[in-house]
Amino acid sequence: MLNDNAFAQMNRLRTELEKVFGSDLKNYGCAQVHPKVNVLEDAESFLVEAELPGVSLEDIEILVLEGDQVSIKGKRKESEVQPNAWIRKERSMGEFARSFKLSCGVDVESVKARMSNGVLEIRLPKAAAHQPRKIEIETGA
Amino acid sequence: MNTSAVNVQEKKMDATEQRPKVALFDCWQTDTEIVLSGDFPGVNSDNIEIEFHEQILTIKGSSASDNGSEKLVRSEFERKSLERSFRVHEEINADGIEASFDNAVLTVVLPIVQPIAPRRIPISTP
Secondary structure (H helix, E strand, O other): OOOHHHHHHHHHHHHHHHHHHOHHHHHOOOOOOOOOEEEEEOOOEEEEEEEOOOOOHHHEEEEEEOOOEEEEEEEEOOOOOOHHHEEEEOOOOEEEEEEEEOOOOEOHHHOEEEEEOOEEEEEEEEOHHHOOOOOOOOOOO | OHHHHHHHHHHHHHHHHHOOEEOOEEEEEOOOEEEEEEEOOOOOHHHEEEEEEOOEEEEEEOOOOOOOOOEEEEEOOOOOOEEEEEEOOOOEOHHHOEEEEEOOEEEEEEEEOOOOOOOOOOOOOO
């Protein structure tokens, strides 16, 4: 019978294996979030990157909700292969959706998206209220 | 003995730091060819190398990791090199291997060497 100790041992074993084989091990045998997303931030804007190889921009829908939530939806078309011809199938196909909240509001009108070598890049400039503001220093009369 | 132990440690550190990601592939086979289709997000077609040697197909795609001065607030993938190799059990016509790259998807077609079909020899009568 499995007890807490058995799970602790399994976790320890996994940690040791990850040390040897790297974090790629995490990607085997368990359900994956798809697409994988990175969010980068600087003073003026956010950059959302999503790994979407084989997906064209026309098949992706990007929504900005309530000024600070980004949602990416779309579909990756299945290849037309005879079912009995498969040797190996590792890639995620079909519909995908991700959404997440940014730390502040963005200027919805200025959001731009492009596809670069299978990575979707969405540039979201921060709303004026969250942009850095240069304060003019008055000189004494 | 101490020296060899140090060497082993160095090798191990290199392996973890520069270990490329595993490229994900779909593969299928027909009577005449094996097709491998793999994802190489973030990799430019100029930076893909394919080699077929002693029945092993090796594919490497290098990618530059450059996030500039921006702060990473959510990180689910790394922009680093992708690699994969496959042992092929069929006899392949290596000169006929073709590869194409479209929107970060690499497709490699390996033509299977076809057995020579038995031929019936007609006997000519005088």
